[in-house]
Amino acid sequence: MYQLYYSPGACSMAIHVVLNELNQPVELKPVSIQNGDTRTPEYLKINPRGQVPVLLADGKPMAEGAAMITYLIDTHGPSNLLPAKGWERAQALQWLMFANSTLHPAYSRIFWLNRAVKDDVQKAELINTAIDYVQGLWDQLEQELQTKPYLAGQGCTAGDILTTVIANWGGLLPKPITFGPKTKAMLKAVSARPAFQKAVAGEGVEYKAAA
Numbered sequence: 001m002y003q004l005y006y007s008p009g010a011c012s013m014a015i016h017v018v019l020n021e022l023n024q025p026v027e028l029k030p031v032s033i034q035n036g037d038t039r040t041p042e043y044l045k046i047n048p049r050g051q052v053p054v055l056l057a058d059g060k061p062m063a064e065g066a067a068m069i070t071y072l073i074d075t076h077g078p079s080n081l082l083p084a085k086g087w088e089r090a091q092a093l094q095w096l097m098f099a100n101s102t103l104h105p106a107y108s109r110i111f112w113l114n115r116a117v118k119d120d121v122q123k124a125e126l127i128n129t130a131i132d133y134v135q136g137l138w139d140q141l142e143q144e145l146q147t148k149p150y151l152a153g154q155g156c157t158a159g160d161i162l163t164t165v166i167a168n169w170g171g172l173l174p175k176p177i178t179f180g181p182k183t184k185a186m187l188k189a190v191s192a193r194p195a196f197q198k199a200v201a202g203e204g205v206e207y208k209a210a211a
């Protein structure tokens with residue numbers, strides 16, 4: 001059985017959703033970022049970067065969410081969430097990597113500025129600019145979704161799941177992010193999936209981004 005170290009509503013929730021999609025039982029190990037659980041000496045032994053997610057597969061630890069998603073689907077698929085080969089897989093991977101390596105770090109930069117910059121005026125200015133960058137990414141996604149319901153085409157793939165998890169982080173920002181109508185429709189469809197709803201309930205998260 002898998003074990004997943006997660007913080008409620010964090011990027012780790014995408015791994016939780018994918019485990020549910022694949023009907024894989026998981027033992028959930030809560031470590032709250034807010035309460036500092038990811039910075040304890042015990043947790044730093046599990047992940048020296050002090051981050052979630054960490055997945056234990058047969059007791060062996062794995063970090064990096066996109067790698068976990070790829071591993072899980074390759075192991076327990078086939079699944080339309082990540083096609084097995086060819087252009088369709090490349091498209092699905094493109095959007096998984098976008099969510100993992102472009103959208104997620106754009107939010108992380110804001111959280112980091114909030115911790116690192118001491119001068120309040122400078123902090124507000126930098127955070128404002130960083131939020132505008134995040135908004136620009138969502139505006140690009142809205143353009144993408146003009147011609148298709150999901151990022152990689154006609155069906156939901158892993159990138160839509162991670163993007164939908166990240167969309168719910170607006171409450172952590174001092175300025176609202178707005179989603180266009182096509183983006184909202186995608187967030188609504190993905191967050192309504194039984195596997196997503198089960199993860200939301202299991203982590204005690206309120207999902208507001210699709211409202």
Ligand SMILES: N[C@@H](CCC(=O)N[C@@H](CS)C(=O)NCC(=O)O)C(=O)O
Nearest residue numbers: 010011033050051052053064065066
């Ligand atoms: N590249 C890593 C990023 C993981 C990451 O940034 N996790 C966040 C939660 S969404 C975290 O644990 N933040 C706490 C921290 O960095 O102190 C991955 O995709 O797994």
